[in-house]
Amino acid sequence: MSLVQGYSSDEDDGPLSPTTDAFGLSSLPASKKRYLFNIADRTRQAANKQFFQDPLQQSSLITRPTDTQMNVNISYDDMMLPVQGPENPFGDRNRFMNQNALAGHVEEQAMTEHAFRQQHLTHAILGYSANPSVDPNAPAILGSLDKAQEHGFQTIGSVKVPKNTKNELKRKRKAKGDLEIVDGEGAYEGPWATWQGDEPTAEVEEAMDEPEPESEEEPEQEFQPRKAKPKRGAPGLESSVFHGKSMHDYQGRTYMHPPLSEAPQLQHEPGSQECFIPKVCIHTWTGHTQGVSVLRTFPNTGHLLLSGSMDTKIKLWDIYTHGNCLRTFHGHMKAVKDVTFSNDGRRFLSCGYDRQMKLWDTETGQCIKRFSNGKIPYVVRFHPDEDKQNIFLAGMSDKKIIQYDMNSGEITQEYDQHLGPVNTITFVDENRRFVTTSDDKTIRAWDFDIPSSSSTSPSRTCTRCPLSHCTRALGGPLTSTEKYFAAQSLDNQILVYSTDNFRQARNKRFAGHSVAGYACQVGFSPDGKWISSGDGEGNVVFWEWKTGRIKSRLRAHNKVVIAHEWLPHETSKVVTGSWDGLIKLWD
Template sequence: MALVDYGSDSDAEQQQRYSVAGAGPARLPPVDPTPTDRDNNDNDDDDDEAEYNPQDAFGLARIEKEGGVGTDKAGKGTAAAAAAPSGSSAPQVIAANLASNNSLVTRPSDNVIYYNASYADLTRPVQGPANPWDDGKLEKQNALTGHVEQQHFSDLSFKEQQRSFQVLGYAANPSIAAQGSGAANQFVGNLQAAQQNAGTLVSDLKPTRAQTREMRRKRKAKGKLGEFDDPDDEEGGEGEGGAAADGEDGADDVVEEGADGEVRQVKRKKDKPQREYLGPWAGWEGESLAVVVPTEEEYEEQELAGGPLLNKQERRKKLLEEAGKRDIGFGEEKSVFHGKEERDYLGRTYLHVPTDVDGVNLRGEPGSLESFVPKKCIHTWTGHTKGVSRIQLFPKSGHLILSASLDTRIKLWDVYNEGKCLRTFMGHSKSVHDINFDPSGADFLSAAFDRQMKLWDTETGQCKQAFSNGKIPYCIRFHPDQPTTFLAGMSDKKIVQYDTRSGEITQEYDQHLGPVNTITFVDENRRFITTSDDKTMRVWDFDIPVPIKLIADPSMHSMPAVGLHPNGKWLAATSLDNQVVIFGSDTFKQNRKKRFAGHTIAGYACEPHFSPDGRFLSSGDGQGNMVFWDFKSGRISGRLNRAHKQVIVSHEWLPHEHSKLVTSSWDGLIKLWT
């Protein structure tokens, strides 16, 4: 194997190399440094003369100054490699120009970056190993109110000081600076008590003998186990029993003579001892444990009012009756008719659909007329003393308005004749939350916060039946095709199905995780959709307690109110993120292209409704405004600013009018707009 000559600086090695290569002795040529050797020597001199720069740890500045690495030398190295035999064992070194990579190296002290760095590179930590013993305590010590230092403090000592401060009123001063100061600064709290007790902790403080005797003197006798007091002895009965008691257990009279023999004092040596065993339950002297009875003032007030003194339960019952908040049981309901006559000359009641209204056919098909946005108020119904929570028009004709209020009453109003209140229904003790007509309008249901659901006769005002399962009903709906069945969404996360003929629960739907807010029938009344506070929407087959679809998304909010489009294909749901979202009633998917915003409804269950022809979508807001959108384009078509003084929670479109709308608010008013 041939060896490759790499050159040497030694003269002996040069002479030996020439002598070996030739056949005989060879003359040593004069030593003349080659250009390569001169370059190497120059570089060594430059390296010795260059000063070390601590900010240039990688020597990149020197590389830039020299104009790169291996430009000329690379060519020579390549030529030497070509001249060398193919079997050479020397490694081949590829020269790389590090100056081109200089822009990629950044230091913590650099202020300028000479290349377009990515966000991932900019957010990388400083290069270097992490300190496993660095707990970041310097950052934790910087508090808003000062500097925090870590100190070792025994938990037992801390609790002793805390207990001493609670019982004795003083504790040791935790400040280190106060340890070497005077005695007055060694404690915090009651310094006088600390001085009296010599700074003793509560764990070391023991009562003196005098204090112990005083406590024992105040404590009553424990008695003897197995013995009981005789009530005759306690009352001081006369006769043999009394005499024996006085002789045996009675108090002894001790007679003392004075110094001169004239003054005689009689004192009680000791009270009668307690024989009945009380043990640790024995009381203390001075305790007054007695049954609380009415005071003299209460007796005087009752005597002035006339009648015997009432006990606590009777007094509470009377107060509830006076406040009108007593629970009204079934059979105690009543209604008041406010008109002149309940029937006209033909024997017809107010349920009869009028046919003499000018220009309006109340028996026609709803939605046959084109709708417009209303602009002004033409009538106001007043009568409720508190806010109106729900209104509903009479089915199909809309000539009557049924309103439920927070004042526990339900009222029936006339629309087309005189516009007055026809009847008031009184049967709930708390606010009425929801009402619903049956498909014919002859009966209606009411749900209130007194946990009662009641079935009323619209014509006579009689309460036919009452239902309750002990929970608060939030919504209630008749089945459109089965008037004897209704559903109620309860506060216990269930939907309860009742039969009005038997009054019993026939089915329960219990898949929701929160109170149920709405119930809406779809798909030709074979299915219904429910919404809940759990921010989900569930689809059910009627009479089957298993949901067929669950609509839940992390971006969804609670939907406390839902309205159905007249064609039955769309559902408008009020979302508590200040918008109205649309769902398909056949696919039960949200239509992302239709989103209606521009009003503030967060925290309110403002009902969305469609106009009879389906052209407009309307909703109230929390400021008492009414907003109208074009359902096709999604733009706001109109607005009724300050229609009410408070939030508008419910409204209805008259089905046989062009632009008439009924609104109700928490201000207690019901208004008609056109």
């Protein structure tokens, strides 16, 4: 094909083109040159014919990914055809003439509150309003067109009252009257003057003068407001719920009888066994919906557990048999602060933030008596003597300790030397004295039934706590020797005092726990070997009584361990109660 680049078909019989010299043809004879040019011309015509004609008569372009040449010329009409595919249902061609959206005619308009108000009042009063649509085909006025033309298409705020109408209204208005005349004809009425035509007719005046006939209907009953239903646990509405299947067993015994068959050690003397530090949780009681505030075991045997909670409920739990809840006492309307058993355990006292103190029957669940002086009781204690089981003491929020006689229900004595609310009461010295703690940062010792602190009565005041911190919990006295009692101080230490002279034992100090802000209970093991306390981080800390060293720190709860009790006949069992609402038994 390179031989014909300088060839022209018009030069077959004429002279050669000068470009032939570039291909080396100038030296050939003329006959051979003519022969070669004829062959090249035929080849070019065949190539042009093959390029412009499609032997397969194809109407569309068919190619493969590997093809590098296009063998078919597509016509211009075919290239300008619209894109084939499904019809767009949201296209403009399918809409009506008055639609600018698929759902209809949509316009974006903004109007001030004043303009809307004017148009709304105009339509409501005059019967027409301007059409807010910008559609040129829409009418300009909505409503009565005649009314609009009559008022010149004005809004209600632009329409003016004709002068004739104004003058007619002014003529109907009566005179204001004379300021000097108070009553009668021509009296001053000012802006309260009436209009002509507004006077009541004679019929109306007669109807107004006639007395009203007495109705034969029965008089309406006076509305009596519905009294709110008293809450459960209110004074006089105390109740209890027994959770077992049967109150008595096959021998006719209730849960008050100790389970000697399951726990024969209950017959032994408390503290006769050697005690060890618990390590593992063996049972969990879940029944309180809020934090537990106090725990008390059944006297002597300890086979029952009494718990008071911030959910206003008091629950009695079984420890040795099935470990379930035996009875729930509903008697307080606010959180329970303290509970305490009598010596025989058949009765117990409870107090709460509802300013009530109540005496309960442990077996039947009946509320026997109620006591209150209008103040919040923080602690209640029975007198430990057998002949004084009708007497109990209560530490109040008004800085006093009140002594009640349950037989008469009256206050027989008051102790009022504290300068702050009383937190705890502990009997010492063979129950002849009792020790109290208060928010006034002092511990005071009292002779029972002698209220004053004069020189003739040996009422004593213990030394202040170190760092002037408040003492909110007492432990003891220590059951083995009865010579000491422990005081939980809010400066994160437990101090020990003598029950003889009420002096602090300087060689006994237990620290290493964090109780600042919490009244965590202090406890002694039955044999007096260990002293224990909960802390604000959910731990129970155990110290050795002789050395004062921490022997164990048991992670018990997620919140503060506010109360715990050693079981009197066990070697290493402790019950803990926390503000997380759980009660756990550890061994």
